[in-house]
Amino acid sequence: MEHRPVGVFDSGLGGLTAVRELMQLLPGEDIIYFGDTARVPYGSRSPETILKFARQDMNFLCSFDLKAVVIACGTVSTTSLATLQDEYDLPVIGVVEPTAAMAARQTRSGRIGLIATQASIRSGAYERALHRLDGSIQVTGAACPLFVPLVENGRFRPGDVVIETVAREYLRPMKDAGVDTLMLGCTHYPLLHDVIAGEMGPEVTLISSGYAAALALKTLLAERDDLSGAAQGDTSYFVSDTVDGFEQAASLFLRCDLKGMAQQINIEKY
Amino acid sequence: MEHRPVGVFDSGLGGLTAVRELMQLLPGEDIIYFGDTARVPYGSRSPETILKFARQDMNFLCSFDLKAVVIACGTVSTTSLATLQDEYDLPVIGVVEPTAAMAARQTRSGRIGLIATQASIRSGAYERALHRLDGSIQVTGAACPLFVPLVENGRFRPGDVVIETVAREYLRPMKDAGVDTLMLGCTHYPLLHDVIAGEMGPEVTLISSGYAAALALKTLLAERDDLSGAAQGDTSYFVSDTVDGFEQAASLFLRCDLKGMAQQINIEKY
Numbered sequence: 123m124e125h126r127p128v129g130v131f132d133s134g135l136g137g138l139t140a141v142r143e144l145m146q147l148l149p150g151e152d153i154i155y156f157g158d159t160a161r162v163p164y165g166s167r168s169p170e171t172i173l174k175f176a177r178q179d180m181n182f183l184c185s186f187d188l189k190a191v192v193i194a195c196g197t198v199s200t201t202s203l204a205t206l207q208d209e210y211d212l213p214v215i216g217v218v219e220p221t222a223a224m225a226a227r228q229t230r231s232g233r234i235g236l237i238a239t240q241a242s243i244r245s246g247a248y249e250r251a252l253h254r255l256d257g258s259i260q261v262t263g264a265a266c267p268l269f270v271p272l273v274e275n276g277r278f279r280p281g282d283v284v285i286e287t288v289a290r291e292y293l294r295p296m297k298d299a300g301v302d303t304l305m306l307g308c309t310h311y312p313l314l315h316d317v318i319a320g321e322m323g324p325e326v327t328l329i330s331s332g333y334a335a336a337l338a339l340k341t342l343l344a345e346r347d348d349l350s351g352a353a354q355g356d357t358s359y360f361v362s363d364t365v366d367g368f369e370q371a372a373s374l375f376l377r378c379d380l381k382g383m384a385q386q387i388n389i390e391k392y
Numbered sequence: 393m394e395h396r397p398v399g400v401f402d403s404g405l406g407g408l409t410a411v412r413e414l415m416q417l418l419p420g421e422d423i424i425y426f427g428d429t430a431r432v433p434y435g436s437r438s439p440e441t442i443l444k445f446a447r448q449d450m451n452f453l454c455s456f457d458l459k460a461v462v463i464a465c466g467t468v469s470t471t472s473l474a475t476l477q478d479e480y481d482l483p484v485i486g487v488v489e490p491t492a493a494m495a496a497r498q499t500r501s502g503r504i505g506l507i508a509t510q511a512s513i514r515s516g517a518y519e520r521a522l523h524r525l526d527g528s529i530q531v532t533g534a535a536c537p538l539f540v541p542l543v544e545n546g547r548f549r550p551g552d553v554v555i556e557t558v559a560r561e562y563l564r565p566m567k568d569a570g571v572d573t574l575m576l577g578c579t580h581y582p583l584l585h586d587v588i589a590g591e592m593g594p595e596v597t598l599i600s601s602g603y604a605a606a607l608a609l610k611t612l613l614a615e616r617d618d619l620s621g622a623a624q625g626d627t628s629y630f631v632s633d634t635v636d637g638f639e640q641a642a643s644l645f646l647r648c649d650l651k652g653m654a655q656q657i658n659i660e661k662y
Contacts, residue, residue: 160441161431168634171430271541284557364438390660 124348127152127355128339129183129191133175134162135274135368136309137194138375140217140332141357144192147336148343150352154186158389160362163270164197165239165308172241176202180210181392182360188212189348192335196238196308200247213342217331220338221305222251225329226259229303235296235326236263237318238307239270248307262299266292270310274371278313280320289314293321305329313374359384394618397422397625398609399453399461403445404432405544405638406579407464408645410487410602411627414462417606418613420622424456428659430632433540434467435509435578442511443472450480451662452630458482459618462605466508466578469601470517483612487601490608491575492521495599496529499573505566505596506533507588508577509540518577532569536562540580544641548583550590559584563591575599583644629654 128148130141134157141155156179158164164172176198183191190213193199193206199216207214225234236248243265252259268288272278277285296304304322306312309332319328343349361368365384372380398418400411404427411425426449428434434442446468453461460483463469463476469486477484495504506518513535522529538558542548547555566574574592576582579602589598613619631638635654642650 160437166637167430168637171633268541268545268547271538275538277538284554287554363441367436367438 123351124189125152125350125352126187126189127154129154129156129186129188130194131156131158131179131183131191132194132309133158133164133197135159135371135375136270137332138372139309139312139330140192140194140335142376143330143333143336144339145357147340148349148355150350150355152350152355153357154183154188154360155357156182156360157368158362159368160389163239164195165241165270166267167241169201169241172197173202173205176206177209178389178392180206182387182389184210185392190215190339190342192339193217194309194332194335196331197241200238200242200245215335215338215342217307217309217335218247218251220334221307221329221331222248223255224334225303225305226252226255228327228329229259231300231302232256232258233260233262233299233301235299235301235304236261236307237266237292237296237304237311238263240265240267242307248305260299262295262301264292264295269314270308273310273313278317280316285314285317286321289317289321293318296322301326303327303329305331307331360387362387362389393621394459395422395620395622396457396459397424399424399426399456399458400464401426401428401449401453401461402464402579403428403434403467405429405641405645406540407602408642409579409582409600410462410464410605412646413600413603413606414609415627417610418619418625420620420625422620422625423627424453424458424630425627426452426630427638428632429638430659433509434465435511435540436537437511439471439511442467443475446472446476447479448659448662450476452657452659454480455662460485460609460612462609463487464579464602464605466601467511470508470512470515485605485608485612487577487579487605488517488521490604491577491599491601492518493525494604495573495575496522496525498597498599499529501570501572502526502528503530503532503569503571505569505571505574506531506577507536507539507562507566507574507581508533510535510537512577518575530569532565532571534562534565539584540578543580543583548587550586555584555587556591559587559591563588566592571596573597573599575601577601630657632657632659
């Protein structure tokens with residue numbers, strides 16, 4: 123048993139969907155969440171800038187004594203994971219390998235789709251991870267840069283012509299390719315589950331990267347005998363911009379009230 | 393005559409619409425542009441973060457010997473202008489006062505609309521500027537947080553159901569209030585001119601904040617006898633993220649090719 127907390131970070135709010143999965147899969151763990159709300163979004167930035175930001179995020183989290191870190195940010199996972207794993211002396215789990223492994227287990231046709239940010243798609247990281255598992259898998263990827271701002275502005279509900287039009291355009295290559303499994307490579311996308319499922323149809327399985335990463339952490343901690351064993355863990359929330367906007371928007375992702383629970387830190391000091 | 397260049401900054405690309413107006417109104421001036429593309433957008437951030445970023449933007453520009461600075465960022469103009477004017481020893485022109493003055497001259501009904509980012513609307517700066525000119529003016533404001541990502545993803549053309557649906561919702565309070573003049577309080581919005589004009593109808597005058605600020609600079613330089621007098625000025629472009637994405641997207645805003653013309657700087661050093 124190991125009582126040290128687990129760290130989770132994201133460029134902003136989306137990682138809270140991974141926190142939610144962690145709370146359900148690992149209710150006994152203490153969690154420290156950092157959302158880089160002053161510098162969100164990462165997805166449209168250059169690899170150099172993303173790595174610099176990711177190191178600062180890791181440095182902040184590692185100012186706590188942690189047993190593992192989950193990178194709940196698809197962009198950082200695809201562009202910077204190997205570097206961070208080299209540079210930091212604790213297990214660092216990204217979203218790519220767990221999501222790819224789950225998708226490879228799930229697919230029957232061998233045709234898998236990926237929706238993610240521009241930077242994640244460009245990196246080719248999901249494709250490489252899938253091909254390490256099975257070289258015959260066909261991957262169809264599409265960048266969906268408008269999904270994050272649309273979700274954050276509350277436009278994620280079925281019946282909204284704006285999100286449905288954008289989703290139909292973004293998902294067309296997936297439908298044309300006949301994928302039977304679709305990886306949601308951004309932690310904002312679980313909020314679009316119903317819109318995406320409505321567009322893709324019931325025969326396509328959606329894989330949430332936050333859920334896959336949370337399950338990978340559970341497996342890792344169990345293997346190392348590092349589960350906390352507590353009945354109920356605590357979660358602490360830190361952000362780089364003011365807490366007001368965060369606490370309000372966070373309720374969307376976490377489906378619970380965070381009023382008074384988040385603290386602001388200066389990420390550029392790390 | 394005064395040959396020192398003019399500085400212009402914005403949180404990202406939008407300020408290029410103001411640069412375009414400056415080039416047309418003041419073709420002889422040298423211009424130094426800085427776009428904080430590594431930290432865009434500012435509009436959803438807290439006032440403290442916006443002021444910190446704005447000081448760094450000013451510090452970078454003032455590393456050149458300038459005769460004036462135009463803040464082509466609605467968010468910085470509304471939240472931080474007075475502080476920056478106090479702290480820096482050169483004329484600093486924001487977009488608020490020039491836009492408000494132009495709108496007040498234009499309106500016949502005394503009902504003026506404002507569309508801008510969340511931070512600009514919350515600040516109340518446009519309303520205060522209008523009421524200093526005429527206490528009887530009625531101002532109707534609406535935050536349009538999706539306009540910037542939609543423009544940056546190329547969705548600004550009439551006939552696109554996505555931008556038209558979002559614009560119709562955002563502009564409804566303006567139509568209900570019967571405004572005859574609408575201030576575009578964000579330098580991205582000139583790209584939406586046709587969509588907004590189509591929604592508001594021909595009887596409503598649109599005021600571009602970038603044009604108003606460029607005209608205010610021309611007046612200021614003429615009054616101080618500080619116009620350059622050159623036939624043709626140069627423009628230099630600096631950004632805080634890599635130049636690749638910038639040069640591509642910039643052509644949208646500037647309607648000319650910037651290939652090889654932009655330089656990346658580390659804004660956090662300033």
